[in-house]
Amino acid sequence: MAGRRLFGLSAAALAAAPLAARAQSFPARPLRLVVPFPAGGASDIIGRTLAAHMAETLGQPVVVDNRPGANTAIGAEAVARAAPDGHTLLLSTPTTLAIAPHLGTPLPYRVEQLAQVGLVVRMPFVMVSSLLYPPDTVQAVIADAKARPGAVNFASHGRAGSAHLVGELWRTAAGVDIVPIHYTGNAPATVDIVAGRVQLMFDGSPTALAAHRNRQMRALAIMSERRSPLAPDVPTMEEAGLPGLTAYSWYGVSAPAGTPEPVMARLEGAVARAVADPAVRNRFIADGLEPTPMDRAGYVRMVAEESDKWRRVIEPLKGQFE
Template structure:
C-alpha cells in the first residue's frame, strides 16, 4: 500500500514537472516569437498614386524604418476610390503586423461620405503611429480687397455672390475645411471643386474664386510671388515656413482647426505587442533630426505617439467631420 501511494505521489510530481516544463517552453517560445518580429519583409500599402506627398513621405519614413528593424519595407501603391481600394486590401489582410497601411485624413472622413463601404475604417483597422499633422493655409486672391480673415468675412457677407472657395474635389480636405469655415463664421459660401489643386490656381490668381484652404508647401510659393494672400493657418501655433501668418485662433476663429494628417495603421486584431513594437520604432524614426527636417519641408509636423492615441484620434476625427458633413449636407457621387 505504501509503495502504491509513493508511486502515485511520484507520478503526480513527475506530471507537475512535465506540465511546468511545457509551460516554460511555451513561454520561451512566445518570447522567441516576440523577439523575432519582424522576421520577414513588411508590406506597406499607400492607397494613392505614386509621386504625391503621401507617397513621398511614406517612402522616406519606411526607408528609415527598414534600417531600424533590419528588414526590407516594401511600399506598394494601390490607388482608387479616395483611398478605399488599398485600404480594403489591408483591412482583409492577416493581422500579423506584416501588412500595413498609410492613410490620410480621408480615412476618417470617408465613412460619412460613403455609407456603403466594403470595410469599416474604425472596426477593421487600427492605429499604429501618427506620422504627422499637416496644417492648412487659408489664402485668398491677391486681386480681391481682403487682407485678413475678418476682412474676408465682412467682404463675403457684403458680396455673397462672390464668396466662393476652391477645393481639389468633392469630399476633399479643402472642401470640408471650407465648409467648417462657412459654418463657423455663419456665412453661406459657394464650393467650386476642381480635379486637383493645380487647376484651381489660375482662377484663384484672377479672383474668379475667392479663397482656398490648402497646404503651406503648396500655397506659400504663390503667396511669396504676390499672387495670393496668406490670411491664417489652421495649426495651434504659427508655422516656421510662414512665421508672419497668424493662426485661426489669433485671427479670431479658434473653432476653425482643420489640419490634415498622415499615419500608419494595421488590420484590427493585430497583436498589441506587435503594434507596440512598430509604434516604438516609428517614434524613434520620426524623432531622427534628418527625418523631422524633411517632414517639416513637406509641411508636416511630426507626431508619433502610441497605437491607442492614434486610434482615439481617428475616432474623434471621424465623429467631428461626420458632424460637419451632416450639417453641410455634403454628398459625393
C-alpha cells in the same frame, strides 16, 4: 480538479505559443507600407521617408506600395484584408479613418478592421486668396461675404474632399454664405485662383505657403495652433479672429486588426523612433509638415475625435454627396 486547472493552463500556454513565436521572429520578411495615393505627392514622400527609417530599425526592407483610388478605399481595403502579422501596413489619413465612413457611400473596409499604430505628422490647412481679390485679411473676407451672401466662392479639389470639408468648417465658424466650386484636383483649382476666377481656397500648408512665398496667392491664415516657421508672417486662424478653429490633414500608420500585441508594440516603437530622428523631423519641417509623435492610445483617441468632428461637418451636407 487541480488536474483540470493544470490542463487549462497548459492549453492556454500552448495557444499563446505560436503568437509569441511569431512576435519574436518579427519581422520575418520585408514589410509593405501601402500608401493610398499616387507616387510623387506629399503623401508618398511621407511614406517613403518613414519606410526608410523603419527599415533601419526593424532590420528588414519596408517597401512602399502605392495603391491610389476610390478616395483611399483601395489601399485601405488591401491592408484591412491582409494577414494580421505586421508585415502589411497602411499610411492612414483622415479620409480613410474619419471622413469616408460618414459620407454614406459603401466602403470595402470598416475602420474597425484597422488597428492604429501611431501618428507621424500633421499638415495644417491654410486659407489662401487670389491676389486679385481685394480683401487681404480674414476679417475683411468675412465682412465682404456678409455684405454679399453667396457671391464669394472657394475652390475645392473635389466634392467631399478635405479642401471642400475644411471650407465648410470655416464657413460655419465664420457664419457666412460662401459657395464651393468643385475641381478635379489641386492643379486646375490653383489656375483659377491665380487668374482670379475663384476668390478663396483651403489648401495644405506645403503648397499654400510655397504659393504665398512666391506671390502667386495670398495666405490669410494658417489653421494650426501656432504660426509656421516657413511663413512667420501668416497669422493663425485664432489670431485672425476665429478662436479654436484648426484643421489638419494627418498621416499615421495602421495595421490589420488582430495583429499580435508584441508585434504592434514593435511597430509602435519603430514609428516613434522615426519621428524622433532629427533628420526625419527636419525633412518634414522643411516640407511644411508638423512632426507629431503619438503612441497607439493617443492615435486611437485622436481618430475618434477627428471622426466626430468631420461627422458634424458632413451630416448637414449629405444630400450633396448622393
